[in-house]
Amino acid sequence: MNLWPLLLLLPLTVLAQDDVWDDSEWEEGWEGEEAGTVWSGFVEGGLGTRFNEDELLDNRNTLEELRGRIESEWQPGKVTISLKADIDYDGIENSWDADFRDLTAAFSIGEKLDVKIGRQVQTWGTGDLVFLNDLFPKDFVSFFAGRDNEYLKAPGNAIRLTRFSPVVNVDFVWTPVFEPDVYLTGERFSFFSPLAGENVAPRPPLSAVDPDESFSNGEFALRLFRTIEGREYAAYAYHGFFKQPTALTSELEPTFAPMSSIGASLRQALGPGLFNVEMSYYLSRDDRDGTDPFIPNDQFRFLAGYEWEAKPNFTVGLQYYLEATLDHDELIENSPFPEYEPDEYRHLLTNRLTYKAGRDKHTWSLFTFYSPSDSDFYLRPVYTYRHSDRWSVTGGANLFGGSDQYTFFGQLEDASNAYLRVRFHY
Amino acid sequence: MIGRMFFSLLALSVGVSATAEVLTDADEIISRADRASYYAGADGRSEVRMIISDAQGREQRRQFTVLRRDVDDTGDQQFLVVFSQPSDVRNTVFLVDKHMERDDDRWLYLPGLDLVKRISAGDKRTSFVGAHYFYEDVSGRRPSDDTHELIETNDEFYVLRHAPKDAQSVEFVSYQTWIDKETFLPMKIEYTNAAGDLYRRVEVFEVGEFDGYPTVTTSRVSDILTGGKTDMQFRYIKYDIGLPEELFTERSLRTPPRDWLKRPAD
Numbered sequence: 001m002n003l004w005p006l007l008l009l010l011p012l013t014v015l016a017q018d019d020v021w022d023d024s025e026w027e028e029g030w031e032g033e034e035a036g037t038v039w040s041g042f043v044e045g046g047l048g049t050r051f052n053e054d055e056l057l058d059n060r061n062t063l064e065e066l067r068g069r070i071e072s073e074w075q076p077g078k079v080t081i082s083l084k085a086d087i088d089y090d091g092i093e094n095s096w097d098a099d100f101r102d103l104t105a106a107f108s109i110g111e112k113l114d115v116k117i118g119r120q121v122q123t124w125g126t127g128d129l130v131f132l133n134d135l136f137p138k139d140f141v142s143f144f145a146g147r148d149n150e151y152l153k154a155p156g157n158a159i160r161l162t163r164f165s166p167v168v169n170v171d172f173v174w175t176p177v178f179e180p181d182v183y184l185t186g187e188r189f190s191f192f193s194p195l196a197g198e199n200v201a202p203r204p205p206l207s208a209v210d211p212d213e214s215f216s217n218g219e220f221a222l223r224l225f226r227t228i229e230g231r232e233y234a235a236y237a238y239h240g241f242f243k244q245p246t247a248l249t250s251e252l253e254p255t256f257a258p259m260s261s262i263g264a265s266l267r268q269a270l271g272p273g274l275f276n277v278e279m280s281y282y283l284s285r286d287d288r289d290g291t292d293p294f295i296p297n298d299q300f301r302f303l304a305g306y307e308w309e310a311k312p313n314f315t316v317g318l319q320y321y322l323e324a325t326l327d328h329d330e331l332i333e334n335s336p337f338p339e340y341e342p343d344e345y346r347h348l349l350t351n352r353l354t355y356k357a358g359r360d361k362h363t364w365s366l367f368t369f370y371s372p373s374d375s376d377f378y379l380r381p382v383y384t385y386r387h388s389d390r391w392s393v394t395g396g397a398n399l400f401g402g403s404d405q406y407t408f409f410g411q412l413e414d415a416s417n418a419y420l421r422v423r424f425h426y
Numbered sequence: 427m428i429g430r431m432f433f434s435l436l437a438l439s440v441g442v443s444a445t446a447e448v449l450t451d452a453d454e455i456i457s458r459a460d461r462a463s464y465y466a467g468a469d470g471r472s473e474v475r476m477i478i479s480d481a482q483g484r485e486q487r488r489q490f491t492v493l494r495r496d497v498d499d500t501g502d503q504q505f506l507v508v509f510s511q512p513s514d515v516r517n518t519v520f521l522v523d524k525h526m527e528r529d530d531d532r533w534l535y536l537p538g539l540d541l542v543k544r545i546s547a548g549d550k551r552t553s554f555v556g557a558h559y560f561y562e563d564v565s566g567r568r569p570s571d572d573t574h575e576l577i578e579t580n581d582e583f584y585v586l587r588h589a590p591k592d593a594q595s596v597e598f599v600s601y602q603t604w605i606d607k608e609t610f611l612p613m614k615i616e617y618t619n620a621a622g623d624l625y626r627r628v629e630v631f632e633v634g635e636f637d638g639y640p641t642v643t644t645s646r647v648s649d650i651l652t653g654g655k656t657d658m659q660f661r662y663i664k665y666d667i668g669l670p671e672e673l674f675t676e677r678s679l680r681t682p683p684r685d686w687l688k689r690p691a692d
Contacts, residue, residue, distance in 0.1 A: 021477075021644075021659055030475065030489075030661070040513030071513070075684065106681060114681055123540040150538035164677050227676070230523065230531040232544075269529055272548035309549040312597060359478070359553035359654075386556070389486050389512040425513050 041069035041426060048146040048419030055414075056190040056201035062145045062398075062417040064091030071102075079107045092188055101155045116160040121153045122173060124223055124234070126265045126276035128352060129367060130321050132301045133236035133263040133280045135221060135243060136173075139182035144189060144398050144412065146419030154182055158219075168226050175219035178211050180256055181243040192411035194337040195252075199411060208245030209255040217241075231268040236280065237261065247286075248294035257295045258285040273308025290327025293335040298326040307352070317352035340406045347373045361386050369409065376402025376409035394421045448607075452574040455584050455605060461500055462610035464566045466639040467665030469495040473689065474660055475511075478557050481653030487511060488555055491687050492564075495669045501526050504674035505565050508682045515555060519679045524565040532561065535679035542679055551596055558626075558647040558656040582607060598626070609633065609640040625651045637665040662689050 048063030067088035074081045084102035089095075104118035125134035129152075142151035156179035163170045184191040186201035193200040211217040219240035226233050238261045247257035263280030279302045287295035305319035325331060328344035335341050349372070354365045362385055369378040382396035397418040402410025449455050471493050478486040489511035495504045507520040516537075523531040529547035536543060550562040571591060578585035583604040590596045597619065604614040611633060617626035632644040641663055648655040667690075673683055 021475075021657075030473075038510075038516075040516060042514070071516075080681075080684070114677065121538075121540045123542075148538075153539050162677070162680075164672065164675070169676070225676070230525075230528070267544060269531065269547050273546040274544055308546050309552070313552050315546070315549060356552065358480075359558065360556040388484065389514070392514075 037072055037074060039070065039072050041071050042423050043068050043426070044148075044421055044423040046146065046419060046421040048417045050415065050417045052414060052416070054190055054199075054201075056186075056199060057188075059092055061092060062188060062415065063147065063419050063421075065089060079105050081105055099155070112164050114160075114162045114164075116162075117158075119155050119157050120160070121155050122158065122160065123153055124171070124236070126232075126234075126267045126278045126305070127303050127321070128305060128307075128317055128319060128350065129369075130303055130319060130348070130350060132278050132303055133223075133234075133238070133261065133265065135219070135238045135240065135261070137179040137181050137243065141182050141184065141188055144415060144417075146396060146398060146417060146421070148394070148421070154179070168224050171221075171223040171225065173219075173221040175221070175240075176215075177213050178217060178219055178241055178256065180208070180210070180241070180245065183208070183244050189412060189415045192340075192406045194340040194406070197337075197340075199405060199414070206245075206254060209249055209253050211241060211256060211258075231266060234265045236263040236265070242282075242284070242296055246296045252294075257287070259283065259296075260285060263301075270306070271308070273306055276303070276305045278303045290330040291334050293331070297328070297331050300324040300326060313356045315352070315354045317350075317354075319348075319350040321348040321350065322346070323348070343373050345373060347371060371407070371409070374402060374407040374410065375404065376400070376407040378409045378412070390425050392423050392425075394423070395419070448579060449584065450576065450579075452576040452586055453569075455576065455586065455610075456569050456574045456588075457500070458610040459603070459605045459612055460566070460569050462640070463612065464494075464503065465496055465500050466641065467637065468499070469493070469667060469669040470663065470665040471667060471669075471686070471690075472660045472663045474658060476557050476559075476659075477657045479655050479657075486556055488515070488557065493669055493673065493683075493686060495671065495674060497671075503565065504671075506674055506678055506683075507564060508687055509555070517682065518555075519682055520564065521674060521676075521679055522565045523674070526568065526570075530565060533676075533679060540680070542676060548595070558649050558654060559658075577602075579607075583613065611640060611642060623651065625649070634663075636663040639665055664690050 044067045046063045046065050046067070047061065049061045053060055065088050067086060069084065069086050071084045073083070082102050082104050083100070085098065085100050087096070087098045090097055100119045102120055104116050104120050106114065106116040108114050122136040123134055125132060127134070131138065137154040137156050139151055139154040156175050157177065158173050158175040161172045185205035185207070187205040190199040190201040192198070220238065222237040224235045240259060241256040242259045245254035245256055247255050249255050260283045261280050263278065265276065265278035267274065267276040282299040282301065284296050284298050286292065287297060290297040302322040303319060305317065307315065307317035310316045323346040325342050325344055331341055332338045349370050351368045352365065354363065356363050363383070365382050367380040371377070379399040380396065382394065384392060384394045386392045399416045400409045400412035402413065404410045471491065473491050474489070476488040478488070488509065490507050490509045493506040497503060503524040505522040505524065509515045509518045518537060519535040521533045532545040534543045534545060535541070545561065551560045554561050554564060572588040573591060575587045576584060577587050584607060586603050586605065587600055588603065589600045590598065593599070598617040599620050601615055601617040603612045605612050611630065613630045615628040616624055619625045626647065627650060628645065628647045630642050630645045632642070633640050634643045635641065641660070643660050644658065646655055646657045669686060673686060
C-alpha cells in the first residue's frame with residue numbers, strides 16, 4: 001500500500017492538536033447537558049484453527065465468526081433498562097445466532113434493596129478461572145474456542161435481589177428455569193465418552209436432558225457478604241443442579257443431577273499481594289451415599305490463591321485447587337467404568353502471568369492449568385494489541401494435553417488451537 | 427504525587443487567605459499541599475476527560491466522573507471513578523479505600539464479566555486505563571511514603587525535592603515539586619530516574635475556584651523519554667455535596683449511583 005497520501009495529512013493532524021479539547025472529537029456531551037441515550041458496541045471477526053486434525057470432526061477450525069454487539073441503557077424514571085445484544089454468524093455451526101447478554105430492568109425498593117430482573121451475566125466468588133461457589137452458567141465451548149474471556153460467562157434469565165446493610169449484605173438470585181453450562185456436545189470439540197472408551201462426536205450433537213420446569217427445579221443462589229477492614233468475607237448457598245451433564249437417566253441419556261451446596265470465601269491483602277481462600281461442599285441430593293454410578297457423588301472443593309505484582313507491569317497469580325470426591329470407594333465399587341472415574345483427590349495448580357507494556361497497549365498473558373493427579377494441562381497464551389480506542393487485535397492459543405484421554409484436559413488434546421480476533425469498537 | 431494534581435480539583439487551601447507567612451518547614455509545606463490537592467471540603471465530585479497521546483500523535487480518549495469522600499480530614503478517603511468513554515470501558519468502575527496506616531484497598535468492576543476484581547497493593551505505579559497517570563495518582567501518594575526537602579523559596583513557589591523511603595516500590599529516584607505559595611497547589615512536578623534522567627513531568631495549566639477552593643482544571647503529564655503525554659481537563663466540580671459513606675461499596679461497583687453521578691445543574 002502506498003502510504004504517501006497519508007503522510008501528506010500529517011501536518012493537518014498536528015494543526016488540529018493545537019486545540020486538544022475540541023469538543024467535536026468527543027462522543028459524549030461535555031458542554032452543558034449530559035448526553036442522552038448512547039449506543040455503542042463492536043464488530044468482531046474471529047478465526048481459530050486446530051494444530052492437528054480431529055478425525056472425528058469435518059471442520060478443522062474451532063472459530064469462524066463475525067459478531068456484532070450493540071449496547072445501550074435507558075433511565076425511565078427510577079428504573080435502569082440495560083441492553084447488550086450479540087448477533088453472530090458462526091461458520092462452524094453454519095448458522096446465524098442472536099443472544100442478549102444483558103436485557104434487564106434494575107431498580108431499588110426503598111433505600112437498601114436493589115432488584116435486577118431479566119437476562120444477565122453474574123459472577124461471584126474469589127477464584128481466577130476456577131469456580132466453586134459461582135454456579136452461574138459458564139460457556140466452556142466459547143472459552144476453549146478462543147472467544148473473548150467475557151464469553152466464558154453465559155447469561156441466564158434471573159431475578160437478583162441484593163439487600164445492603166451494615167451487618168451483612170445479602171444477594172439472592174432466583175433462576176426460575178435451570179441454566180446449565182454450555183457443555184461439550186461434539187459439534188465443535190469431541191469429548192471422551194466412558195461408554196465408548198474413547199472420544200466421540202455424536203451426530204446429532206449431544207443434547208442433555210434438562211430437568212422438568214417447575215418451581216422446585218429452579219436455581220436458588222444465596223450469598224452473604226461483608227467487607228471488614230479490607231477483608232472480604234462471604235458465605236454461599238445454592239440449590240439446583242450440577243451445571244454439567246455428568247449424570248445419566250435410566251435410559252442412559254446424559255442429564256443434570258440435583259445438587260445443593262454451601263461454601264465460604266475470604267479475600268484480603270497480604271504482603272504485597274492478594275490472598276484468597278474459598279471452599280464449598282457439593283451435596284448430590286440423589287446419591288447421598290455415593291453408590292449410584294450414574295449420578296455424581298458429593299464433592300468437597302477447596303481453593304487457595306495468591307496474586308502479586310512481581311515487577312512493574314508484571315503480575316503473577318498462583319492458585320491451588322482441590323476437588324475431593326466423597327464416598328470414592330462406593331463410586332469405584334459400583335461404577336461400570338471404574339478406570340474412568342475421577343481420582344478421589346483431583347489436584348489442580350494454576351498460574352497466571354500478565355505483562356503489560358506501552359500503557360496497556362500491549363498485554364501478554366499466560367494462564368496455565370496443570371493437574372498433577374490427572375497428569376493433564378491446559379495453557380492459554382494470549383496477546384492483545386490495543387491499537388486505538390476503536391481497533392484491537394487479539395491472538396492466542398488453547399493448548400491441551402495429558403497422558404490419559406479420559407481426563408478433563410486430556411480429552412481435548414486434539415482441540416488444541418490458535419486463533420486471531422480483530423475488533424472494531426463504535 | 428502526580429495525583430496531587432490529578433485530583434487537586436478537589437483542592438482546599440487552608441492557608442490561602444489566613445496568612446502570608448513564608449514557611450520554611452518542608453513537612454509543613456507538603457502537608458498543606460496534600461490538603462490543598464486532595465482534601466477540599468468534606469467531599470467532592472468532578473468530571474474528567476483525558477487525551478492520551480503517543481509520540482506519533484495518536485490519541486486515545488477517556489471520560490469519567492469522580493466522587494470523593496473524606497473519612498477523616500487529611501486522613502483516610504474513599505474514591506469512586508465511573509467511566510463513560512470509550513465504549514469498551516463504559517460502566518467500568520474503580521473504587522479506592524485510601525488508608526493512612528496500611529495499603530489502600532482497590533477494586534475494579536468489569537461489567538462484561540460482572541466481575542469485581544481486586545487490585546493488589548503492589549500494583550500501583552502502573553498505567554491507569556492506558557494513561558500516563560498511575561493508579562496511585564487517582565487517590566494520591568501518602569506524604570509519609572517520601573522524605574521532603576525544601577530547596578528553594580522564590581516569589582511564586584516553594585521548590586521541594588522528595589525521595590522515596592522504599593526505593594524498591596517506585597520507578598523514580600527523586601522528584602521535585604513547585605508548590606504555589608498562595609494556593610499550595612503543586613504546579614509542576616519533575617521525576618528523575620536511576621540513570622539521572624528527567625523522565626516525567628506534570629504541569630498545571632489552569633486553576634479555577636470552586637465553592638471557595640482553588641482547583642486544577644487543566645493539566646498534563648509528559649513522558650519525556652518517549653514523547654507521549656496525557657492531557658486532563660476537569661469540569662462540573664462541586665464540593666461539600668453530602669456523599670454518604672455507603673456510596674463507596676460494592677453496591678456502587680455493580681450499580682453506579684446515578685443520582686450522585688448526575689451533572690449538577692449550575
